[in-house]
Amino acid sequence: MRRKKVHEVSVALGMVDELRKIAEKNSAKKILNVKLKIGRMSGIVTDSLKFAFDAVKLEHPFIASAEIVIEEVPLVYTCNECNRSFDTDNMYFPSCPDCDSYNLRLVSGEEQHIENVEIEV
Amino acid sequence: MCDVCGCSHDEVHETKVVDVNQSLLRANDEIALGNRKHFDEKGILAINLISSPGSGKTTLLEKTIEALQKDISIGVLEGDIETELDAERIREKGAPAVQLTTGGACHLDSALIHKGFHALEKQMNGKNPHILFIENVGNLVCPSFFNLGEHCRVVLISVPEGHDKPVKYPKAIKTSQLLIITKSDLLPYFDFDCEKIKRDALALNPSLTILVTSATTGKGMEDWVGFLKQEVRKRH
Numbered sequence: 098m099r100r101k102k103v104h105e106v107s108v109a110l111g112m113v114d115e116l117r118k119i120a121e122k123n124s125a126k127k128i129l130n131v132k133l134k135i136g137r138m139s140g141i142v143t144d145s146l147k148f149a150f151d152a153v154k155l156e157h158p159f160i161a162s163a164e165i166v167i168e169e170v171p172l173v174y175t176c177n178e179c180n181r182s183f184d185t186d187n188m189y190f191p192s193c194p195d196c197d198s199y200n201l202r203l204v205s206g207e208e209q210h211i212e213n214v215e216i217e218v
Numbered sequence: 219m220c221d222v223c224g225c226s227h228d229e230v231h232e233t234k235v236v237d238v239n240q241s242l243l244r245a246n247d248e249i250a251l252g253n254r255k256h257f258d259e260k261g262i263l264a265i266n267l268i269s270s271p272g273s274g275k276t277t278l279l280e281k282t283i284e285a286l287q288k289d290i291s292i293g294v295l296e297g298d299i300e301t302e303l304d305a306e307r308i309r310e311k312g313a314p315a316v317q318l319t320t321g322g323a324c325h326l327d328s329a330l331i332h333k334g335f336h337a338l339e340k341q342m343n344g345k346n347p348h349i350l351f352i353e354n355v356g357n358l359v360c361p362s363f364f365n366l367g368e369h370c371r372v373v374l375i376s377v378p379e380g381h382d383k384p385v386k387y388p389k390a391i392k393t394s395q396l397l398i399i400t401k402s403d404l405l406p407y408f409d410f411d412c413e414k415i416k417r418d419a420l421a422l423n424p425s426l427t428i429l430v431t432s433a434t435t436g437k438g439m440e441d442w443v444g445f446l447k448q449e450v451r452k453r454h
Contacts, residue, residue, distance in 0.1 A: 104360035
C-alpha cells in the first residue's frame with residue numbers, strides 16, 4: 098500500500114518506515130507516542146495526517162497503539178529592516194507590524210519533522 | 219495482569235523518550251539526493267514540470283522537443299495515474315519516454331524517478347539525454363512536497379485556470395524556479411490579469427522567473443528554449 102492518494106498518506110507511510118528504523122536502533126518493543134512538529138506553512142493538513150497515520154498503523158503491530166501528538170508551529174518572521182520578530186496568520190503577503198516592510202526572513206512555520214518518540218524497551 | 223499491553227506477565231514495561239528531530243520526508247529526500255548526484259555525474263539537466271491537469275505540460279514538451287531535438291537530446295519520464303497516452307505522444311515526436319503510472323497516487327516520488335530513469339537509460343541503449351524532463355502527475359498540491367532530485371522545478375499555470383492560482387497554491391510557487399503562463403493566445407477571451415499573477419507570484423517567491431507563452435502562436439517559446447540551452451551549456 099505504498100504511495101497512495103494525498104500526500105499526507107505518503108507522509109504517514111514514510112513515517113512508518115522511519116519509526117521502524119528508530120525502533121530497531123533503540124531495541125524498542127513498541128512505539129507509544131510520536132511527537133511531531135508541523136509548521137503552519139508546511140502544507141501538511143494535521144487532521145489528514147492523523148487520520149492517515151491511524152489508518153496505516155493498524156497494519157504494523159509495533160506502532161498499532163501509538164498516538165501521534167502534533168505541535169503546530171506558528172508562522173514567525175523577523176523584519177530585516179527593524180529586527181522586530183512577529184507571529185502572523187498571513188501566509189501570503191506578511192509585512193512588519195512596526196515599519197510595514199516586506200523585507201522579512203522566515204524564522205519558523207515550515208517545519209515537518211519528528212521531534213521525539215516514546216518507546217517501550 | 220499487566221494493564222499496558224494485556225499480557226499475563228507482571229513484567230515491568232520500561233519506557234523512554236528518544237529525541238529524533240528528523241524530517242518526515244527523510245526517506246524521499248535521501249533517494250532524491252542520490253538521483254541528483256547521478257544526474258550531475260552524467261551532466262544531465264533534470265527538470266520537474268508541475269501543474270494542474272490540462273494546463274499544457276505535454277504540449278509544452280512536444281514543442282520543446284521539436285525546437286531542440288537537432289542539437290540537444292531529450293528524455294522524458296511521464297507521470298500519470300493511469301495510461302501510456304502521454305509517453306506515446308512524446309515518442310511520436312521522436313524522444314524516448316518512460317511512462318510512470320502511480321496507480322492512484324497524486325504525485326511522483328524520488329524512488330519512482332530512480333526506477334524510471336534506469337528504464338529510460340535502457341531505452342536509450344545506455345546513452346544519457348542532455349535534458350531529462352519529468353512530467354509530474356497533474357496536481358498543483360502534492361507534487362510540490364516531493365523533491366525528485368531535479369535541478370529546476372517549473373510550474374505551469376494556463377490562462378483558463380485563472381490568475382488566482384499562485385495565492386491558492388503557494389507551495390507550488392514557493393518551491394519552483396520558473397513559472398510558465400501557458401495558453402496566452404487565449405488572453406483576449408478570459409478575465410485573466412497577467413500583471414496580478416506576476417505580482418502575486420513574485421511576492422511569494424521573489425527569485426522566480428516568469429515566462430508568458432503560447433504553444434499555438436509560439437509566443438515566449440524562444441525564451442524557454444533559450445533558458446534550456448543556456449542551462450545545458452553550463453553542464454557541457
